[in-house]
Amino acid sequence: METYNFLLAxxxxxxxxxxxxxxxxxxxxxxxxxxxxxxxxxxxxxxGLLHESDFLLKTAEIGVIMLMFIAGIDxxxxxxxxxxxxxxxIAMLGVLVPIIGCGGVYFLFFGxxxxxxxxxxxxxxxxxxxxxxxxxxxxxxxxxxxLKTKVGSTLLSAAIIDDIxxxxxxxxxxxxxxxxxxxxxxxxxxxxxxxxxxxxGFIVYHIFKRVTVNHEKSRRVAIWALAFCFVMSYCAExxxxxxxxxxxxxxxxxxxxxxKSRKYVAKKxxxxxxxxxxxxxxxxxxxxxxxxxxxxxxxxxxxxLIVMAVITKIIGCGAAAKICKMSGKDSLAVGxxxxxxxxxxxxxxxxxxxxxxxxxxxxxxxVLCVIFAALITPILLKLVMSNKPTPxxxxxxxxxxxxxxxxxxx
Numbered sequence: 001m002e003t004y005n006f007l008l009a010x011x012x013x014x015x016x017x018x019x020x021x022x023x024x025x026x027x028x029x030x031x032x033x034x035x036x037x038x039x040x041x042x043x044x045x046x047x048g049l050l051h052e053s054d055f056l057l058k059t060a061e062i063g064v065i066m067l068m069f070i071a072g073i074d075x076x077x078x079x080x081x082x083x084x085x086x087x088x089x090i091a092m093l094g095v096l097v098p099i100i101g102c103g104g105v106y107f108l109f110f111g112x113x114x115x116x117x118x119x120x121x122x123x124x125x126x127x128x129x130x131x132x133x134x135x136x137x138x139x140x141x142x143x144x145x146x147l148k149t150k151v152g153s154t155l156l157s158a159a160i161i162d163d164i165x166x167x168x169x170x171x172x173x174x175x176x177x178x179x180x181x182x183x184x185x186x187x188x189x190x191x192x193x194x195x196x197x198x199x200x201g202f203i204v205y206h207i208f209k210r211v212t213v214n215h216e217k218s219r220r221v222a223i224w225a226l227a228f229c230f231v232m233s234y235c236a237e238x239x240x241x242x243x244x245x246x247x248x249x250x251x252x253x254x255x256x257x258x259x260k261s262r263k264y265v266a267k268k269x270x271x272x273x274x275x276x277x278x279x280x281x282x283x284x285x286x287x288x289x290x291x292x293x294x295x296x297x298x299x300x301x302x303x304x305l306i307v308m309a310v311i312t313k314i315i316g317c318g319a320a321a322k323i324c325k326m327s328g329k330d331s332l333a334v335g336x337x338x339x340x341x342x343x344x345x346x347x348x349x350x351x352x353x354x355x356x357x358x359x360x361x362x363x364x365x366x367v368l369c370v371i372f373a374a375l376i377t378p379i380l381l382k383l384v385m386s387n388k389p390t391p392x393x394x395x396x397x398x399x400x401x402x403x404x405x406x407x408x409x410x
Contacts (some may be wrong), residue, residue, distance in 0.1 A: 006055040017279040039286015052122040063281030064347050066273035069229040072252020073266050086324035087157035090317050095165045097131040097316030099126030101308045107303045124357040127350050129309045131158045133342025155337045166359045170241040195238035201254035212261040222268035302365035313339045340377040
């Protein structure tokens with residue numbers, strides 16, 4: 001009856017990710033941290049109860065696709081329009097500086113000269129730390145009464161754009177990794193993907209808009225939306241050589257303007273995702289984290305990487321905010337608010353390992369960096385911002401209504 005071991009594995013993952021997720025939530029940390037810890041304790045570095053299997057790998061892949069679809073459908077287009085110019089500049093520097101800084105740290109420790117493969121691996125590690133997990137920042141700002149201020153609105157928009165840029169850069173680097181493919185073909189395929197996404201998105205959006213007129217809260221709409229997500233993921237990988245999570249993300253963005261059914265679809269897909277698939281994905285990261293092979297150089301690399309991951313976001317995003325004529329204090333707050341890393345960083349790391357561009361031996365360093373960033377962001381935010389609530393920015397439409405942040409819970 002060994003073929004039924006996957007049922008026991010699934011049961012253990014669901015139980016322990018929820019248990020440790022609740023424990024980390026008690027100390028005001030994202031539940032994803034608890035899920036990672038659960039995976040580490042269940043895996044080779046802990047009790048050794050679970051190991052990777054084809055079932056867990058495929059289930060985790062579905063989990064990461066659903067997570068990116070949810071991130072896309074939670075994108076607030078109005079928020080992007082309100083703080084667009086400043087958020088774009090902040091996001092661009094917030095991606096570029098960490099890619100250079102964190103990628104440079106990897107190259108310094110593990111680079112094998114100025115060759116294409118070494119530079120590509122360094123860039124991949126840099127992309128891991130490009131995206132921001134804003135859920136921690138949102139919770140902290142909300143607690144301080146500053147979520148609907150100019151700083152809060154700018155942070156939300158910048159984090160959204162930050163994710164989009166990071167996903168696009170990931171797709172470009174992933175495609176360039178195939179040595180048999182001409183770089184020009186890579187660029188053409190990526191352009192083709194966005195043309196395809198625009199055309200298909202225009203058609204699908206209007207189809208959904210029509211069919212949801214009388215069925216905005218019908219389960220069939222959620223099922224159709226999820227099916228569309230999987231089709232876009234398949235097309236991205238199969239026909240354009242773009243990461244499947246990119247297709248999933250833009251599938252969500254296409255449907256994010258369905259005002260009548262967007263929240264319903266997001267709620268249903270989130271429930272399905274976090275019931276089974278997402279816990280397997282996050283626990284799977286922990287299972288891959290083999291702490292037994294940690295050497296002195298990996299420990300040193302982890303420490304330097306953690307420092308670089310923090311300061312590159314503060315410098316990159318803070319400098320961009322200053323360029324956009326925000327005050328020194330607000331610029332520092334924006335930089336600190338963008339420090340947190342989370343699920344997107346882990347997704348990119350997983351893609352890097354699967355494609356061979358990230359060595360599994362440095363995964364513990366990446367996981368430690370994500371956990372540390374989750375711990376330090378609320379502390380730094382409360383240090384750089386006063387606890388006295390700040391009046392909303394009267395020039396922003398969004399200040400008149402409650403912001404709808406992206407949140408991730410295990």
